[in-house]
Amino acid sequence: MQTSRVDVDLGSRSYPVLIGSELVGGVGEMLREHGLKQTNAFVVTNPQVGALYFLALEKALAAAGFTRVVRHEIPASEEGKNWDEFSAVCAALLGNFPDTGAVPLVILLGGGVVGDLGGFAAGVFRRGVPFVQMPTTLLAAVDSSVGGKVAVNFGGVKNIMGIFNQPRLVVCDLALLRTLAxxxxxxxxxxxxxxxxxxxxxxxxxxxxxxxxxxxxxxxxxxxxxxxxxxxxxxxxxxxxxxxxxxxxxxxxxxxxxxxxxxxxxxxxxxxxxxxxxxxxxxxxxxxxxxxxxxxxxxxxxxxxxxxxxxxxxxxxxxxxxxxxxxxxxxxxxxxxxxxxxxxxxxxxxxxxxxxxxxxxxxxxxxxxx
Ligand SMILES: NC(=O)c1ccc[n+]([C@@H]2O[C@H](COP(=O)([O-])OP(=O)(O)OC[C@H]3O[C@@H](n4cnc5c(N)ncnc54)[C@H](O)[C@@H]3O)[C@@H](O)[C@H]2O)c1
Ligand SMILES: [Zn+2]
The missing domain is CATH 1.20.1090.10 (Dehydroquinate synthase-like - alpha domain)
Structure with a gap:
């Protein structure tokens, strides 16, 4: 089946959303085609999604010349969308990439929780590093991966700590939805x-x-x-x-x-x-x-x-x-x-x-x- 492309037109913050099936294997090439030249990647995912799809993603990234791919997992539920987990992602970003010369591409492989929390961390680490959304839930595919609202829950209030931060690219592989409950x-x-x-x-x-x-x-x-x-x-x-x-x-x-x-x-x-x-x-x-x-x-x-x-x-x-x-x-x-x-x-x-x-x-x- 053909991949559909929807452009989000936001001037200098514009990006395409690529929607198709079996896209993970070619994702490294897609990143290159869209001008993302990094050789380091920091993948935020959760244990469930990571177990299913991280290796395939890692392989695709390596094939496109990524030399270092760090995997960071957050808990697999809304309860994980909190300040402590956000802080743990920031710590992992700094711990793995302390050097300004090696800024990673942040890749968010998961549902809305991964996308919201990871997009927020990508937006504040070094005042913003590029990130890509790879939604793995239907909800993230149609909603949270597009539009740039990223946040965590705090003090019992949903999405109260957050920013606007648009991704560079959204790769929506609908084949990944087959394992969804x-x-x-x-x-x-x-x-x-x-x-x-x-x-x-x-x-x-x-x-x-x-x-x-x-x-x-x-x-x-x-x-x-x-x-x-x-x-x-x-x-x-x-x-x-x-x-x-x-x-x-x-x-x-x-x-x-x-x-x-x-x-x-x-x-x-x-x-x-x-x-x-x-x-x-x-x-x-x-x-x-x-x-x-x-x-x-x-x-x-x-x-x-x-x-x-x-x-x-x-x-x-x-x-x-x-x-x-x-x-x-x-x-x-x-x-x-x-x-x-x-x-x-x-x-x-x-x-x-x-x-x-x-x-x-x-x-x-x-x-x-x-
Ligand atoms: N930023 C926005 O504009 C926006 C819009 C709508 C919703 N949201 C946020 O999105 C969140 C909800 O996102 P969600 O519904 O994607 O939930 P989620 O990220 O918690 O994922 C739901 C569950 O599905 C599992 N899962 C994800 N992908 C899977 C796959 N391919 N196969 C098997 N299991 C998989 C996850 O591990 C998790 O247990 C909420 O926090 C909400 O506030 C944000
Ligand atoms: Zn919603």
Whole structure:
């Protein structure tokens, strides 16, 4: 199958996203073709992904003239996306490459946790060294590997310590997704449903018309087509609002405000995508309460989320509601107590609402805690 290329056009920080299958073996050559001339590489991965794919990557790098490839692993879950692990990556970078003459190319082989943490470390080591994203989860392929938001969780707040740091290249080898747990595939599908719901009626309809099931089965043509579509949607949003200053990038936060708060409060019992699925239901509830969204949208969204095997609610264990509300109030998009929500208005369209009555927000949270 042919490799698709989506360009993220950000002036001097532009880069291509290459999407295809069986790309790892040729990755060294790809780096060279894209002007990356380093001979040292620092690969951030985790034990699970490293065990599956590091050796193949190392071989491909050696074949393209890399003489030193350092492997650094971080824990394989969201709990590993913390300051201590970030600090350990920085220490390993400095320990292995103390000399300015031997700056490594940082390669992030993994899901969003590896990409977010590693991209942050690459951005601060020597005030920034080049890095490449090699997403290995569906979620990282369609979302976190593109756009340059890199961060770690801190003080109980998700992604609160971070920077904008664009990769030099994204190599998205969809063959790597075959070893993903089904739950992680569903989690990635959640972000894809998000893109359809607020950015693209065509994608939403494609998912409704059987694309979703073909995607979940990792059917190669559908997978490549949908991943490339999502990356194009994300690229267009990021190009208009790289630094998240104009409100345009907020569209990508549909489902993420209540979703993030729930993800943290549920003590990581939910994957990111599962939390976002519930967050999309809650945000839609809020949009309906504000009279901004027709009931038909809510029905279609709920159907698609259920068909993807994703949750639409979560068990209301004692104290959870209060923890979600507290986490919500810490949201970094909120200014001086004024909340901000992305509300769907019809398939492929959205509106931002600020300072929504907290009683309605509480109701929307209660609606998804059963
Ligand atoms: N930077 C952004 O713009 C952005 C956007 C969306 C999400 N995120 C972040 O991404 C993170 C979630 O990323 P994720 O869902 O990729 O989770 P993840 O990185 O934790 O990976 C999920 C699990 O899948 C395993 N895994 C990864 N690739 C595999 C493979 N090919 N085969 C077998 N197992 C594999 C991992 O070891 C892990 O256990 C969150 O921290 C979220 O905040 C960031
Ligand atoms: Zn997300």
């Amino acid at each position: 089904a739950r992680e595939v569903r989690s990635g599908a959640s972000e894809i449903i998000k893109y359809g719901a607020v950015c693209s009626p065509r994608l939403f309809q494609q998912l409704e018309e059987g694309g979703l099931e073909r995607l979940l089965a990792l059917e190669p043509e559908t997978l490549t087509d949908i991943v490339a579509h999502c990356v194009r949607l994300k690229a267009r949003v990021v190009e208009q609002d790289e630094f998240d200053k104009k409100g345009i990038r907020n569209v990508l936060n549909f489902g993420h405000t209540i979703g993030h708060a729930l993800e943290l409060s549920a003590d990581y019992a939910l994957t990111h995508g599962e939390a976002i699925a519930i967050g999309m239901i809650a945000a839609t509830h809020l949009a309906q309460a504000l009279g901004k969204c027709p009931a038909g949208f809510a029905v279609r969204l709920r159907d698609l989320i259920l068909r993807a095997g994703l949750p639409v609610n979560f068990a209301a264990e004692p104290g959870l509601f209060d923890r979600v509300i507290r986490a919500l109030q810490m949201d970094k998009k909120f200014r001086e107590g004024r909340n901000v929500f992305v509300l769907p208005t019809s398939v492929g369209a959205w509106e931002q609402a600020e300072n929504v009555d907290w009683t309605l927000v509480h109701e929307a949270v209660r609606a998804v805690l059963v």
